[in-house]
Amino acid sequence: MIFSKAQRALSGLSIGHFAIDLYAAILIPLYPLIAQRLEINLAAISIVIAIGHSISSVLQPVFGHISDKIHKRVFMFFGIIFSSVFIPLGFKAPNAFILTLCLMLGMIGNAFYHPQVTLIIKNFYEEKLKLSYAIGVFLGFGTIGYAMGPYLSAYVLETFGDKNYIYIGLAGVLIAILMLFYVPKIEKARQICKDNFAAALKEILKNKTCIFLIIITVIKAALVMSFGTYIPFLLKKYEFPITQTGLILTMFYIAGGISMIISSHLEKRIKLRGVMTASFLPLLPLTIFSLISLQYNTILASILFIITGFFVLLSAGVVLAHAQKVMSAHTGTISGIIQGFTLALGSLLLIPFGFIGEQFGVEYILILITSIAFMAAIYTAKTKLI
Numbered sequence: 001m002i003f004s005k006a007q008r009a010l011s012g013l014s015i016g017h018f019a020i021d022l023y024a025a026i027l028i029p030l031y032p033l034i035a036q037r038l039e040i041n042l043a044a045i046s047i048v049i050a051i052g053h054s055i056s057s058v059l060q061p062v063f064g065h066i067s068d069k070i071h072k073r074v075f076m077f078f079g080i081i082f083s084s085v086f087i088p089l090g091f092k093a094p095n096a097f098i099l100t101l102c103l104m105l106g107m108i109g110n111a112f113y114h115p116q117v118t119l120i121i122k123n124f125y126e127e128k129l130k131l132s133y134a135i136g137v138f139l140g141f142g143t144i145g146y147a148m149g150p151y152l153s154a155y156v157l158e159t160f161g162d163k164n165y166i167y168i169g170l171a172g173v174l175i176a177i178l179m180l181f182y183v184p185k186i187e188k189a190r191q192i193c194k195d196n197f198a199a200a201l202k203e204i205l206k207n208k209t210c211i212f213l214i215i216i217t218v219i220k221a222a223l224v225m226s227f228g229t230y231i232p233f234l235l236k237k238y239e240f241p242i243t244q245t246g247l248i249l250t251m252f253y254i255a256g257g258i259s260m261i262i263s264s265h266l267e268k269r270i271k272l273r274g275v276m277t278a279s280f281l282p283l284l285p286l287t288i289f290s291l292i293s294l295q296y297n298t299i300l301a302s303i304l305f306i307i308t309g310f311f312v313l314l315s316a317g318v319v320l321a322h323a324q325k326v327m328s329a330h331t332g333t334i335s336g337i338i339q340g341f342t343l344a345l346g347s348l349l350l351i352p353f354g355f356i357g358e359q360f361g362v363e364y365i366l367i368l369i370t371s372i373a374f375m376a377a378i379y380t381a382k383t384k385l386i
Contacts, residue, residue, distance in 0.1 A: 005184040006124035006134075012183040013117045014138050016080055018145035019175050020113050023083040023106065024053075025149030026168065029246075030091055030157065040096055048096055052103025054347070056110040060340025064115030064332035065197045071186045075116040077176050082109025084172020091165050115336035122324050122331050123186050131324065133264035136317030140261035143313060147253030150246065200330045210334065212385045213323045216276065216315075217338050219369075219376050221346025223283070223312045226353060226369045227252065230362040231305060237362075238294050244302075251306045256313030263317050272318055272386050279315035280377035283308060283370040291363050322386065 003011065027034070035045040067075060087106035093099035118135065125134040156168050204210050228249065235245045267275050286308045293301035320338050327334040353365045380386070 008182060009120055009124045009184055010134050010137060012179050013076070013121060014141040016076065016113070016117065016175060016179050016183075017138055017142035019172050020080050020083045020110060020145070021142040022145035022149040022152065023087045023169075023172055024056075024110055025146045026087060026153035027090060027103075029150045029154050034091065034093070034099065038093070038096055038099065044096060048100045048103065051100055052090075053107055054344055055104045056107035057340045057342075057344035057347070059108060059111040060115055060336035061201070061333055062197065062336070063111050064119070064334070064336025064340075065200055065330070067116040067119050067332035068200070068330055071119075073116070073120070073180070073183065073185065075112040076120065076183065077180055079109045079111075079113030079116070080172050080176035080179070082106060082112065084109075084169040084176070088166045088169040091162070111336075111340060114339045115332040118320065118324070118335040118339070119332045120183070120186055122328075124184075129264060129268060132267050132318045132321040135321040135324075136260045136263045139313075139317045139320070140257040140259075143253050143257035143260060147250045147257065151250060197333070200333045204327055204330060204334055204337065207326060209326050209385045210323060212383065213319055213326075214337060214342060216376060216380070217319060217342040218345045219280070219373055220312065220316060220319075221343045222349045222369055223346075223373060224256075225343075225347050225350055226365055227305075227308065227312065229350060230353075230357065230365055233357070234294075234362045234366075238298065240298070248302050248305055252309030255306050255310040256316075259310045259314040260317045263314055264321075266314075267318050272322055273380060273383075275318050276315045276386070277377045277381045279311055279313075280373040280380070282311050284367070284374040286311065287366050287370045291366070 031045055031049065035041070040048075063075060083106045085106075086102045086109070090099050090102035090106065093102055118138065121134050121138055122131060125131040153168070157165050160167075231249060231252070232245050235248065240248075263275055266278070270278065286304055290301050290304040290308065293304060320335065323334045323338050324331045349369075353369070356368065357365045
């Protein structure tokens with residue numbers, strides 16, 4: 001069977017997304033070992049992780065804007081190279097400074113990749129529903145890759161030992177090279193961005209629909225960060241084994257990846273507004289039932305948390321696709337904002353959430369963020385901005 005250029009672009013870039021997000025997560029289970037070897041405490045390793053990962057979120061709009069201008073595949077290639085080489089090297093870093101540097105360079109690769117490849121996908125999938133489908137598949141593969149990263153990392157370490165661990169990056173280098181031959185070159189651009197970054201950003205921020213989509217994505221990012229960060233603390237309180245906690249989180253993200261893949265089919269039936277409303281509206285009751293179930297039936301609670309992951313990420317693909325259509329002249333820039341910068345803004349909410357959790361318990365954090373999502377769903381159902 002011969003694949004069309006669009007199918008080759010989507011399949012190749014989705015596999016690349018699986019790989020690059022997998023590398024973004026491979027050090028997660030190893031940070032305690034790294035901190036112990038470098039003789040640094042939890043606060044120090046947390047700062048290192050925050051600096052290393054925030055660089056991607058901040059730089060994605062910038063690299064997205066550059067992608068709007070050059071229309072080449074250079075960021076696609078070097079994005080995977082940087083991530084697959086430098087992040088594994090962080091495991092063998094001799095000190096905290098080198099570890100931070102490795103994480104920064106690896107996550108710069110992440111910032112390279114995401115905006116440009118979504119621009120490439122839009123180049124081959126112009127029609128709105130087809131674009132929603134393509135973006136959903138692309139994002140879904142990345143989320144599943146992120147979910148699998150910690151487990152694959154631990155398996156490689158246990159099987160091949162810490163001396164050979166850094167060779168885990170060879171697979172990423174091979175994927176990057178193969179993508180140069182498999183993913184089609186960007187066809188003649190229909191619309192080249194002539195604005196500078198400030199002008200592009202100003203145009204985006206003047207658009208009320210874009211502002212609304214950015215706010216929704218910030219809430220989504222805060223939801224993902226909150227559940228990913230605080231579910232382990234919550235389950236530890238109820239004496240869940242760490243392996244079971246890890247499995248629940250993995251299934252949480254896999255469920256989210258699946259929801260993004262199928263979201264375009266839902267959009268055909270209930271439109272964009274319906275998908276966005278359906279994504280946020282069930283989260284509050286699901287969270288309340290999950291917390292109640294923890295006291296009586298931990299299996300049911302685990303299932304409910306996994307179902308929650310499905311709804312948290314349900315609208316991610318269709319929102320990004322709609323933002324690209326609204327800002328077709330700045331596809332890379334808006335993609336960088338939606339995929340990257342909003343994650344940094346959502347992460348900032350963890351600061352006040354941490355104080356709330358310290359005072360009242362992590363249960364209240366999850367109820368608070370899902371209550372915000374519930375109100376956003378009600379507003380979405382009535383707004384005329386989409």
